[in-house]
Amino acid sequence: MTIKSAGGEDEGTAEVDPDDAGVSGYGTLTGRVTFDGTPPNLTPLVNQGDAGVKDSSVCSIEAVPDESLEIDPATKGIGNVVIYLAKPPKYINPDLASAETDVEPAVFDQKGCKFFPHILPVRVDLDQPLVVKSDDGIAHNTHTYPQRNSQFNQAVKANDRDGIPIKYSRAESEPLRVTCDYHSWMKAYHFPIDHPYFAITKPDGTFTIEGLPAGKHEFKVWQERGGLIDRKLEVTINPDETTTIDPAKTTYSPDKFKL
Numbered sequence: 001m002t003i004k005s006a007g008g009e010d011e012g013t014a015e016v017d018p019d020d021a022g023v024s025g026y027g028t029l030t031g032r033v034t035f036d037g038t039p040p041n042l043t044p045l046v047n048q049g050d051a052g053v054k055d056s057s058v059c060s061i062e063a064v065p066d067e068s069l070e071i072d073p074a075t076k077g078i079g080n081v082v083i084y085l086a087k088p089p090k091y092i093n094p095d096l097a098s099a100e101t102d103v104e105p106a107v108f109d110q111k112g113c114k115f116f117p118h119i120l121p122v123r124v125d126l127d128q129p130l131v132v133k134s135d136d137g138i139a140h141n142t143h144t145y146p147q148r149n150s151q152f153n154q155a156v157k158a159n160d161r162d163g164i165p166i167k168y169s170r171a172e173s174e175p176l177r178v179t180c181d182y183h184s185w186m187k188a189y190h191f192p193i194d195h196p197y198f199a200i201t202k203p204d205g206t207f208t209i210e211g212l213p214a215g216k217h218e219f220k221v222w223q224e225r226g227g228l229i230d231r232k233l234e235v236t237i238n239p240d241e242t243t244t245i246d247p248a249k250t251t252y253s254p255d256k257f258k259l
Helices: none
Strands: 026-032 082-085 106-110 119-123 130-132 140-145 153-156 164-166 176-179 187-193 198-200 206-213 215-223 227-237 242-244
Touching (some): 106 119
Parallel strands (some): 026 242
Antiparallel strands (some): 082 215
């Protein structure tokens, strides 16, 4: 495998360009995104029992954490980082390119005046449906801020388990912000994307992307506070192999996150 961050030097030789006349096979990419330094202590957005917040009988039953930078104390891995190809490669693993049956809807939920999940991918190439639900006994509002799609701004009634559909028809260049206009601290992200080559890091910072065509690829690395913290993370995938990125290539300093 060859790895090169923006401005870095190659550590090997690329084997195959996945946009050449063919592809020699597919492989898997794994890695961990980590924080270089002492993790900051982020104060909760809403404190437990705070009677001064709107709809406090629901919204402050439990504290609402600040999820803008989630760092695992044991590994310094960063959760909710998105690693993705900016555009689909010419050759996509057939097992990932289409669905033989209806695609399961993406579900965007809310509970305790908090969105779930914090970052939600949506496969527009598979025409994946998206529904917004609520498990709170109060009304909410879902307001999206896309660049390439139509904006959605609609109230969600209390305990709506049927859901309201949102339609994304185009891929976005990076995750888009979603807020609740009724509860100003509520924020999450949707990521409409038109291929399967992306991952959202787990709480310990690890990720896996399967079925990548063999050859060199340039990934983008996005994090909520820092935006595109790496615009050109180059990796080379060998067929039928699992490639693990050198942790030094995906370790980022505090200044990347505007601390």
